[in-house]
Amino acid sequence: MKKLNPTIKFFIVLVISAFIGGLLGGSIIHGEDAIIQSLINFQNFMINNNLLIQSSVFGLCALIILILYISANLKLKHLDENDDLLFDQIDHQLGFLIPFISVTMIFGFCLFGVTVTNSMEDFKLLGLIIFLVNMAFTLIMTILSIKLTKVLYPDKKGNPLDFNFDKEWLKSCDEAEKFVIYKASYRCYQLMNFVYCGVVTLCLLISIAVNIGIFPYLLIGFLWITQTLVYSIAANRFQHGQLDNVQ
């Protein structure tokens, strides 16, 4: 089959997107009351059950983190230098554990935000305590997991409590590890451009039915512009002699 010209493909996608947008917009206008009600219901559910949600999410995540950490630790104690299979298993486990700890911390921040939203009317001390416990737990687990990674990769350097941790860690990575980090970062940059675009579209659609104010647009705009500028400035610098890859 003949491949479509990219320009034609672009315009076809544009027309289809406009059609879907129009259709969604139209159905939102017709189902305005139902959408407003479901958004209000969702918000009320989150505010009323926030402590339960906060503690359940944290409890579940903490349990998974502890299981993964203890299992990786035990495997590491029995690791023989020639056992490539077990080495890969521990590496995969740590590769999942560390981002999962970060996700738990982000959940903690978001759900604490919901607690704070309602704090003028009904401040819940337990919400603050769960948030602080979450932060302490994720911090301790990050330190322990990094220590475990250092046992697996003794050349790795950096203290997670140090503000220069990322820099030091990257410096201690070899070329293939750096390549993986750069490739993953670029994938993240590409994906985030779609995410920002999608979230703005979603906000626009919701705005037809509900007044969500100007702050969602300002916030997304700020994040999107920051990401684009940081990427462009860094790329420009690297292209003009600050690549620093001479070994």
Added chain:
Amino acid sequence: MGLENRLKEYRARDNLNQSDLGKLVGASRQTISLIERGDYSPSVILALKIAKIFGTTVEELFLYEEE
């Protein structure tokens, strides 16, 4: 075809595991594994270091053919 290598063969010849080779050239075991599987093309410096360890040339160790 791209880049192929004879790293595994040379490693077996010298009785070195991936960790040992990694230590000798200043790379991680994972990096050696990635190179061996053909999932990563090493830099000129790393290729030269590996070739030096095995007492051979880069051309002997890495085979490149136009696709």
